[in-house]
Amino acid sequence: MNYAFVNGTLCKSDEAVIGIQDMALQRAYGMFDYFKIMAAQPIFLEDHLDRFWNSARQLRLSVPVSRAQLTDQVFELIERNQWTDAGLRLTLTAGYAPDGYSIHTPNLLMNGQPVELPSVISAKGLRLISYQHIRQLPEIKSIDYLMAVWLQDKIKAAGADEVLYHQQGFISECPRANVFLITGQGVLVTPAAGALPGITRKKILELAATRMPVEIRPVHLDEFKTAREAFISSTTKIVHPIFAVDGQLIGEGRTGMFSQTLFDAYLQLLPV
Amino acid sequence: MNYAFVNGTLCKSDEAVIGIQDMALQRAYGMFDYFKIMAAQPIFLEDHLDRFWNSARQLRLSVPVSRAQLTDQVFELIERNQWTDAGLRLTLTAGYAPDGYSIHTPNLLMNGQPVELPSVISAKGLRLISYQHIRQLPEIKSIDYLMAVWLQDKIKAAGADEVLYHQQGFISECPRANVFLITGQGVLVTPAAGALPGITRKKILELAATRMPVEIRPVHLDEFKTAREAFISSTTKIVHPIFAVDGQLIGEGRTGMFSQTLFDAYLQLLPV
Structure with missing residues (x-):
């Protein structure tokens, strides 16, 4: 019961x-x-x-x-x-x-x-499609998922797993996750605005602070698609690699070292 | 009960x-x-x-x-x-x-x-404030009123009655009503897109067809504010005049002849 x-x-x-x-x-x-x-x-x-x-x-x-x-x-x-x-x-x-x-x-x-958490980082990366949309009052965890649920058909039709919201090309978040990229220079970047302040995101930024340079700033889709690595963060998925956006591979389309490092570091924060 | x-x-x-x-x-x-x-x-x-x-x-x-x-x-x-x-x-x-x-x-x-319907057109016109927003999937009567309810404080603070949504200056609708203007030449105009297809709106367009020129097209806030008359339509308010937008009077800030005509004509469609 x-x-x-x-x-x-x-x-x-x-x-x-x-x-x-x-x-x-x-x-x-x-x-x-x-x-x-x-x-x-x-x-x-x-x-x-x-x-x-x-x-x-x-x-x-x-x-x-x-x-x-x-x-x-x-x-x-x-x-x-x-x-x-x-x-x-x-x-x-x-x-x-x-x-x-x-x-x-x-x-x-x-x-x-x-619900179970992943104990190892996913070997199966996410394929995203981009979509121009921004949640109303995006810094509030409102129940507003009308667009997200409505888009599921489009996501499936594209053979993808999830949608990545952007505004005039500047990305913000996935409907239930924050997004990050790793630049060619090994900098962790996450969008500055239009996204829910995720708790997992907060922990990742803290964990990253002693491990790599961090930038919180506007991120264009073009930059995102040419990143070295990319991943989402969420309460249930922790760190989950993104392998492709709009059919374009990110990096080599496999789980990267930085994503792995942050996933492992996050696990250390949890009860054994 | x-x-x-x-x-x-x-x-x-x-x-x-x-x-x-x-x-x-x-x-x-x-x-x-x-x-x-x-x-x-x-x-x-x-x-x-x-x-x-x-x-x-x-x-x-x-x-x-x-x-x-x-x-x-x-x-x-x-x-x-x-x-x-x-x-x-x-x-x-x-x-x-x-x-x-x-x-x-x-x-x-x-x-x-x-609920009672008005039997005469309201002598107390509406004061609106404009706000840049568009409902998600605006042609669907979804339950998405998060922004509308959230804006009530701003509306009250401005001493207004309701909000008028626009996108880059082009108006679409009020949260629970369609909007119309009458031009200096006596043309009835209503926005072409971004709005719920109201049933009262539909009836008004039908009633107007034999009484005045009608245009369904993009309408900019500037044009709206300099209209001869303006009104909203809704199931419960039928035709309700708009007297001001963002503090600027529309026409002479009183109920106009065209609004009155359409209200009266609509009443004739209802059971006595």
């Missing part, structure tokens, strides 16, 4: 419901955060809660519990579900607005399921 | 719920349509169902009932709720995706509440 929290009430996951008047369902006004559980412990919880509260503040949603209460619920859910390796999602919506259009008292949801 | 349908099951509105795993709540992947009930009859139902099925097709959601079945449910809901004047909302989501990210078996929701 899997359990969830709905506004602080524990319930079975398949009985966890929300009223159809909720503003996330009616107007897509909602946000979330997502983090891993390993060895029954939440990973980088403080970073995720920082971002969760920041998203809420920017969307003007008041979190209905204190950070301590939310943390308690996280640990209770881990225990109830007897999770060792799992992913936990916190969702916050604008609630049941009487006018169906304004921010109201938020609904807070907490649910998750077992 | 107010009733709703959830996947064809009648329930009390305040007990109408959906699982928290639904793709609309998790990924904002959902759409809807909304129409009026007057004298216990749905208004322009066929137009709304055409658009509903078109939105579903474009989002690759398969409507889980036939058009005849959906129509039956509409009439049953009207009867159960004993509605005379109401607004009814049909919502379709991408359902409970096992991976939390892909299109699955849709959930179909139907709910509404009493």
Whole structure:
């Protein structure tokens, strides 16, 4: 049996419901955060809660519990579900607005399921297609994935795995991951704007700081496609190499040394 | 007591719920349509169902009932709720995706509440502020109103009523309404692209066809602000004059003759 929290009430996951008047369902006004559980412990919880509260503040949603209460619920859910390796999602919506259009008292949801992290870097690199799009309010982890889900058909039709968003050629992010490149000179580069501030991205930048030069700046697709290496970062994929964009191989189209180094270094941050 | 349908099951509105795993709540992947009930009859139902099925097709959601079945449910809901004047909302989501990210078996929701239409054109015109934004997939009536709801603070701070979206100066729509202007020469103009194909907009264009020249083409903010008259159209507001944009009066900042004519003509289409 899997359990969830709905506004602080524990319930079975398949009985966890929300009223159809909720503003996330009616107007897509909602946000979330997502983090891993390993060895029954939440990973980088403080970073995720920082971002969760920041998203809420920017969307003007008041979190209905204190950070301590939310943390308690996280640990209770881990225990109830007897999770060792799992992913936990916190969702916050604008609630049941009487006018169906304004921010109201938020609904807070907490649910998750077992998930395993890769223990070695993927040998199968990603093939991306580029697409001109930018998420609304891209620095907020909103629930806005309409375009991402809608694009899945185009991605499949192109024989690719994921989409890379850009604006007039300047890349920002993948729908659920940050992107990085390694230049011919061995510099790690990641876009400066238009992307979610990923927690894994943050850790990678910290890990890179003592290992290689780092630049956070605008990155054009042309530069990206001619990089020495490229990879995405995300909570579940950690560091996953990108082998091609729009059918064009990146570097030699195989996992590179820098990607490998950062993946390995990241693993050292996790519980054994 | 107010009733709703959830996947064809009648329930009390305040007990109408959906699982928290639904793709609309998790990924904002959902759409809807909304129409009026007057004298216990749905208004322009066929137009709304055409658009509903078109939105579903474009989002690759398969409507889980036939058009005849959906129509039956509409009439049953009207009867159960004993509605005379109401607004009814049909919502379709991408359902409970096992991976939390892909299109699955849709959930179909139907709910509404009493609402009155204006019987005379509003004497209080709207003040708009312009904002550079375009809805994702703007010709689909998706649930994507994140930006619209988020902008409410900016609208209030500017002492305005609503926002007018534009792209590089070319206007498209308001978040819940189409926009029109009347030129100095008495031509009705409405933007050609980037806007939802409104049912009220469609009726107005039909009504205008025998009364004035009509142009459907790109409209720049500068032209809009120097129009003779301007108004929005929507299901609930019918024709509502715009008096100012970004603090600049449109025409004489009062309800114009063309707006009045089209409002009156539209009223004639409705049940007495």
